[in-house]
Amino acid sequence: MLRQITASMTFETRGRGLLEVTGRVADWVAESGLSSGLLSLFVRHTSASLLIQENADPDVRGDLERSFARLVPDGDPLFRHRDEGADDMPAHVRAALTAAQLSIPLTAGRLALGTWQGIYLWEHRMAASARGHSSSGGGVRR
Amino acid sequence: MLRQITASMTFETRGRGLLEVTGRVADWVAESGLSSGLLSLFVRHTSASLLIQENADPDVRGDLERSFARLVPDGDPLFRHRDEGADDMPAHVRAALTAAQLSIPLTAGRLALGTWQGIYLWEHRMAASARGHSSSGGGVRR
Amino acid sequence: MLRQITASMTFETRGRGLLEVTGRVADWVAESGLSSGLLSLFVRHTSASLLIQENADPDVRGDLERSFARLVPDGDPLFRHRDEGADDMPAHVRAALTAAQLSIPLTAGRLALGTWQGIYLWEHRMAASARGHSSSGGGVRR
Numbered sequence: 001m002l003r004q005i006t007a008s009m010t011f012e013t014r015g016r017g018l019l020e021v022t023g024r025v026a027d028w029v030a031e032s033g034l035s036s037g038l039l040s041l042f043v044r045h046t047s048a049s050l051l052i053q054e055n056a057d058p059d060v061r062g063d064l065e066r067s068f069a070r071l072v073p074d075g076d077p078l079f080r081h082r083d084e085g086a087d088d089m090p091a092h093v094r095a096a097l098t099a100a101q102l103s104i105p106l107t108a109g110r111l112a113l114g115t116w117q118g119i120y121l122w123e124h125r126m127a128a129s130a131r132g133h134s135s136s137g138g139g140v141r142r
Numbered sequence: 143m144l145r146q147i148t149a150s151m152t153f154e155t156r157g158r159g160l161l162e163v164t165g166r167v168a169d170w171v172a173e174s175g176l177s178s179g180l181l182s183l184f185v186r187h188t189s190a191s192l193l194i195q196e197n198a199d200p201d202v203r204g205d206l207e208r209s210f211a212r213l214v215p216d217g218d219p220l221f222r223h224r225d226e227g228a229d230d231m232p233a234h235v236r237a238a239l240t241a242a243q244l245s246i247p248l249t250a251g252r253l254a255l256g257t258w259q260g261i262y263l264w265e266h267r268m269a270a271s272a273r274g275h276s277s278s279g280g281g282v283r284r
Numbered sequence: 285m286l287r288q289i290t291a292s293m294t295f296e297t298r299g300r301g302l303l304e305v306t307g308r309v310a311d312w313v314a315e316s317g318l319s320s321g322l323l324s325l326f327v328r329h330t331s332a333s334l335l336i337q338e339n340a341d342p343d344v345r346g347d348l349e350r351s352f353a354r355l356v357p358d359g360d361p362l363f364r365h366r367d368e369g370a371d372d373m374p375a376h377v378r379a380a381l382t383a384a385q386l387s388i389p390l391t392a393g394r395l396a397l398g399t400w401q402g403i404y405l406w407e408h409r410m411a412a413s414a415r416g417h418s419s420s421g422g423g424v425r426r
Contacts, residue, residue, distance in 0.1 A: 002144045002286045002422075004179050004281050006249050037288050038324050038420045040180050040245045044256030046196040052384040053376065054330040059365040060376055066362050067377045071213065071355065078208050081201040092195065092202055093209045100194040100259075101245050103324045103385050105420035107290050112418045114328030117384075134254045136180045136247035138144075138280060138422060139288050144286045146321050146423050148391050182322050182387045186398030188338040213355065220350050223343040234337065234344055235351045242336040242401075243387050276396045278322045278389035280286075280422060 004138045005032050011131050013123035016087070018051065018061045022119045026111055028135055037139010039111065040103045044132045047091035047124045049098035055118030068094055084125075091124035098122060106139055146280045147174050153273050155265035158229070160193065160203045164261045168253055170277055179281010181253065182245040186274045189233035189266045191240035197260030210236055226267075233266035240264060248281055288422045289316050295415050297407035300371070302335065302345045306403045310395055312419055321423010323395065324387040328416045331375035331408045333382035339402030352378055368409075375408035382406060390423055 007028060013019050029039060043050050054060045072093045075086035082088060102119065105112040113119075121131060149170060155161050171181060185192050196202045214235045217228035224230060244261065247254040255261075263273060291312060297303050313323060327334050338344045356377045359370035366372060386403065389396040397403075405415060 002288060004144060006178055006247050006254070036290055038180075038322075038422060040247060042245070042247050042254065044254070044259065046194065046256070046258055051380055052330065053380065057365050057367070060373065063363045063365050063373045064377060064380055067356065067360075067373075068380075070362065072209065076209075078212065079205045081199050081205050083199070089202065089205045089209075093206060096193055096195065096206055096210075097239055097381055099241060099383060103245055103326070103387055103420075105290050105324060105326050105418040107418070112290070112326065112328070112420075114330070114416070116330055117328065132256070134247040134249070136245075136254075138180060146286060148320055148389050148396070180322075182389060184387070184389050184396065186396070186401065188336065188398070188400055214351065218351075220354065221347045223341050223347050225341070231344065231347050231351075235348060238335055238337065238348055238352075239381055241383060245387055274398070276389040276391070278396075280322060 003141045006134060006136045008132055008134050011121050013129050013131055015128045016123055016126050017065065018120040018122050020055060020118050021121050025119055029106060029111055032137050033141045034106055034137050034139045035109045037106045037137060038103055039106055040136045042101045042134045046095055048131050049095050049122040050102045051098055051120045051122050052117050053120055054116050056116055087126045094124045145283045148276060148278045150274055150276050153263050155271050155273055157270045158265055158268050159207065160262040160264050162197060162260050163263050167261055171248060171253055174279050175283050176248055176279050176281045177251045179248045179279060180245055181248055182278045184243045184276045188237055190273050191237050191264040192244045193240055193262045193264050194259050195262055196258050198258055229268045236266040287425045290418060290420045292416055292418050295405050297413050297415055299412045300407055300410050301349065302404040302406050304339060304402050305405050309403055313390060313395055316421050317425045318390055318421050318423045319393045321390045321421060322387055323390055324420045326385045326418045328418065330379055332415050333379050333406040334386045335382055335404045335406050336401050337404055338400050340400055371410045378408040
């Protein structure tokens with residue numbers, strides 16, 4: 001029989017950068033008892049993103065940061081919205097260029113991720129923060 | 143008991159820019175009677191996007207426009223597809239850089255948006271247009 | 285009655301570029317018997333994306349390639365992660381700028397795509413590859 005389960009999680013970021021959340025999300029899926037279905041993650045902020053990326057080489061994360069820092073430079077004189085500093089508006093543009101939401105199929109009670117895929121919460125602000133997201137799982141329960 | 147409801151909406155854009163649609167989407171959720179579940183929005187165009195962004199300071203919207211206009215310049219000689227003008231191909235690239243689809247959890251009969259989040263339809267063409275999207279909600283009905 | 289169905293598909297890419305997969309996905313929807321609901325596609329790789337784009341003019345696909353090649357240049361000295369060549373890290377950045385996942389409403393047994401929309405698997409590596417994705421459909425069965 002189909003079920004629908006929703007929960008909130010909070011993650012402590014350490015400032016700008018990619019925080020892997022695969023483990024905690026996988027734990028939630030295991031506890032939910034869902035065996036086949038769809039998990040949707042939604043970040044409740046406009047200066048952080050959800051990202052699927054390679055979880056093997058840490059250089060990938062550094063390169064992603066450097067690449068986005070060049071595409072959307074901090075302190076760019078183009079920006080008028082600067083209330084919270086030089087990284088404020090760039091964080092919103094980075095959020096627009098990435099995703100606030102991810103839906104991942106569940107099969108046999110597990111996230112159907114590829115071998116090299118991890119789930120990341122991408123903090124775009126320089127300061128550490130507590131970031132909430134909602135997890136919504138729908139599917140067939142064991 | 144789980145239900146699945148699908149509907150179409152049309153929005154009149156006023157040319158390039160972010161049109162907030164949070165209110166109409168929230169109204170649809172309220173009318174649907176869904177209390178817990180997942181709402182998926184899908185824009186049926188290739189030159190408009192769906193975006194979660196800050197809904198407080200209007201400067202954010204202007205800065206997003208200026209930032210994307212520099213990343214993907216109108217009239218760029220790089221582009222061969224120019225049938226409909228200088229903003230035609232840039233609109234497709236902007237659509238690729240953003241999202242055609244958004245899924246947002248529903249809790250207690252409401253969109254589980256963060257405090258500062260609004261839902262926007264981003265028109266990438268210069269001309270005003272009627273833009274359709276589909277809303278698909280699945281979940282538990284009150 | 286609501287159902288949930290999950291499947292895997294593999295596509296052979298011919299190296300970097302957009303491969304249209306609309307037909308095979310539509311066939312899967314028809315075989316699933318789902319009449320109303322939501323289809324979620326998820327690519328199980330970190331150097332390929334899923335994209336909704338114009339399926340009429342092939343120049344659009346070439347222009348998308350040229351635009352992304354300029355935004356994220358191959359062989360950029362910025363990148364440290366180069367184990368698999370000059371297109372390795374740019375493929376990850378392109379994946380971050382686009383989407384690993386797409387959810388498309390189903391109405392009357394068909395994908396609710398707009399007139400000009402096609403579903404594409406975007407291969408970001410230069411070499412041809414076999415790329416898997418998962419399809420997860422939930423909804424009302426005929």
